[in-house]
Amino acid sequence: MDGLKFVGQRVPKKDAPLKATGDAVYIQDLKVPGMLHGKILYSKYPHARIVKIDTAKALALPGVKAVLTGADVPNNFKFGFLKDNPPLKSGKVLSTRDEIAAVAAVSLEIAEEALDLIEVEYEELPGIFDPLTAMKEGSALIHEELKSNVLKLPWKFVHGDVEAAKKESAFIAEDTFSTQWVTHCCLGTSGCVATFDASNNLTVYSNTQIPSLAQNDFLEALKTFGLKKKRVRVIQAVIGGGFGSKLDTYAYEYIAILLALKTRKPVKIVFSREEEFLATSPRQCTITKISQGCDKDGRLTFREMEMVLDNGAYTSWGATTPSVMMVPISSLYKVPNIKYTAKCVYTNNTYCQAFRGYGNPQATFAIESCLDQLAEKAGIDPHEIRRINANEPGELTPQNFKITSCGMKDCIEEVVKRLDWKGKRGKADGRGVGMASLIHVGGAARVYKSDGCGTIIKVDDNGKVDVITGSSEIGQGSDTIIAQIVAEVLGVGVDDINIINNDTDVCPWDVGAHASRTTFVAGNSALGAAEKIRDQIMEIAAKTLGEPVEALEMKDGIIFSKNDKEKNIPFGKVLRKAHYSLGGRMLVAENFYDPPNENFDQTFRGNLSVTYAYGAHGVEVEVDKETGQVKILNYIAAHDVGKAINPMLLEGQIYGGGLQGIGYALGERMIYDKGYLKNGNFLDYKMPTVRDVPPVQAVIVESDEHAGPFGAKGIGEPGLVPTAPAIANAIYDAVGVRIKDLPITPEKILKALKEKAKQNG
Amino acid sequence: MKGYEYHKPQTVKEAIDLMEGLENAKYIAGGTDVMVLIRQKKLAPARLISLRNIGDLNYMETEGGLRIGSAVTYNTIAKNDFVQRRYSALADAVKKVGSLQIRNVATMGGNICNAAPSADTACPLLVLDASVIIAGKTGEREMSLDDFFLGPNKVALEKGEILKGFTMPAFGENTGSAYFKHTRRQAMDLPMLGVAARVTIDIGGSEVGCKDAFCTVDSISNILKRLEDENLVCEDVRIAMGVVAPRPIRARKAEEALKGKVISEKLFEEIGEIAASESQPRDSIRGEAWYRRDMVKVLTKRAILKAVDRVIRPDDTIWPDRLW
């Protein structure tokens, strides 16, 4: 695409000055007049009966305005994907993050002090902390009213005949892989301020990633509380990271609402870092049995996977991750026969949620590790087996995904070339290389009834443009991308464009910042709105200049005739003309883009995304055989992104995702011991630091996706999808041990090396 | 967090006076341990007495040994070229504490008085034969660092006493030292295990310094092999280990086994084994005992090798670390 002025440029983030100077108003900074501070008391035990709660002393503390317990939640209100989660628990607690009481006070210090004054008497109950135990026949029930600890969710996908394919396969590899809990580590912790007006309309200041759905959730809550026909307004503060953690509403938000209702004052609840670790929901841990086969030439014949997910004690949207796991399971490489089942199981652990990749990293870890095992059995180079089976444009995959643009092979070849794959592989001298590929949704994902996003554009007399979008800026740079797209269409500067994206009273609907969908969906939505405005402007300009619309062009804020450059008029002047003429008008355009993708049908078939994102990661590692430590010497992350609207922001997504993936692969894990979180702090939760960043090359492969805005597809999540298996495969190449349980710690490597030495000698 | 008084005395005496008679007062230097404890509600002082503005705690002298005031920050120590060359183990440690921001304010005095089993400067100071100068109401006293550590978070300070500084003897050109900090991350991490070693080699007046071209690229293991005929003897040695006992400890049996012997990598491996047998690491969320004990072996060997390397190739700051 030639002649692009803004799209494709490394435009700095629009909000960078705000954030660099500290002017950004995060939820932490937000003050509302008359505001009280809320604090939550969590359960002392992972499983217990609450015998008695005495709040009298807390209530008597000067400055305390309200103390709530489970008894104060009206009409048995519960929230969450399966409506199994009361904001304040009564009767029984099911995990150590169970909220059992909450305080509102005039200061945070007083609220904290009041928590210490609440007296709770528990009767401890034995807990279940392992999904395999919880699944056993006759196991105690986490939710007594249910028949089983296995959630009633239909995760099963079958295509072709796996049993027959097994018989015909020349080689089969099978194994079991497991993954751990990891948490998002947003630098901006969660929080909200809830406030009611005199008519009981609710405003929630929040850092949610899903303003429209949150609004819906809160409306439903108000209804249950007996407040019918009220309005809910969600205003987002500047969001200090999301990564999926804010993709669902949390108990603390309902608690703030209840406290505000009780006190008639705005109530603010902001998580401390410790609370952020404890009371936000991590990526689900999984146990995966996998078996894959190929024919004698390395062509894949089948893939069979069986998964168990620890759901924790309650159910959020995270319980639907198996639907996105199906994307790689059914469609990563060409696999004719597929069988997949997944069970989400209640335990007394923390409940899980969305996290960048939404299940895909867990599935891809098993698939891509096992693929290397299969390649070894078949005597084929791991690169070769990936090349042979790579996805291609025009494919219809077992789940009926219509593969449009697909740069998978290019990504694989970039990795091979840049890593010197042939020169470095198979030395087994402590250094090794490994790779893994990925498929992910790249053109939205219809998991909700609507996958749309609305945009309103208005232009003022001076040629300044306001873009009001439903999409959320959570640090990923959506405001910059949307501004670039609109600037490109209108021929004005990025700085002339003001993005408004934080208020449900003003902004149109959007399903949320998830599924790597914002550039694709909000971008397309903004593109359509900008084109409508442009057409209106051109029409007026054509009349004014006496030229046909087709002859006009808009550039640098000036509209001119291609035939005669003398015939021109500044953008602003056209707008003023339109405004200040008889029967004047203001130029406003609206566009709602709902992508032409499909919900899954009963058999989990349907074109979930308009297009799919591909990529391949390659890594060279050095393993210290005495300590088991892994050093990444070189990291190549090649991604098919359709078109890079802003290569700088795009690289940022790849670096960030890659590093989060490296943490996932090599060090991060939430240590739960019998339901208690043992490392809820940054000292013991080993998120990589800037010093741990290896040399990463982000390689952008452009496949020009016709359905995307200017050819773009999604990149928010893919960066961390293939990281762990690429590293695991490289470690295998380096020292001949395969770690199948994340994270790959030095201890695990050393233990495996010792076992291997024992076997050999 | 409850409120507290904050005082900024200018002299040691003023500071000690401010502490007088107050049960609930606390000295604060960089505050990187104190403030964390306050936030965790493990400490609720009514008065904080800052030691940062006291000139007498802020000295660094390099004549006839090394003397460092307790309130000197890590970054000040890290920038000192003399410490880097002659007290390398200490330089290794201070460069790896926390992060740049922490090193800008945190002090070695705070590290030692806080006396965590994982304190990064403890092992280097132990192998460098450091003693501590303690100032109290009635004057100053000096004791060896080894005696100063009483147990986890416990040191031999009487109420109101201030740790004034550290004194280390001078070491000759034939002495080298090193500290290895075993972590899961490259920054912002406490050691899962730390090992420091100081080795003095008897070079019998001759120059051992490795001069040929291989020296710049070869591993110390290979260089040692080539120097085998020289029969280099370990004249003196100190080995200290952190996080393997309630307090940082010396590996005395290992030291004993190395002293007076002709050095070789093989011998260092045996020394590592002995040091490991002297360690009593525990299982914790930060690391498993078996792994820690294994790492004592590996790191002891590596620390000794590195210390020897620094004698043989004293300009090792110029060359990238070959002992990854």
Ligand SMILES: Cc1cc2nc3c(=O)[nH]c(=O)nc-3n(C[C@H](O)[C@H](O)[C@H](O)COP(=O)(O)OP(=O)(O)OC[C@H]3O[C@@H](n4cnc5c(N)ncnc54)[C@H](O)[C@@H]3O)c2cc1C
């Ligand atoms: C993010 C972070 C990372 C860290 N990383 C590391 C690390 O990698 N390695 C490591 O070892 N430590 C680490 N620490 C701990 C801490 O930084 C060190 O122990 C530091 O040396 C403490 O020094 P300070 O000056 O901040 O001590 P302070 O917190 O001011 O004081 C610590 C204790 O010593 C007492 N004290 C201080 N000076 C004197 C004195 N002159 N006389 C008598 N008593 C005194 C204080 O009363 C207090 O009890 C880290 C801390 C943080 C917050």
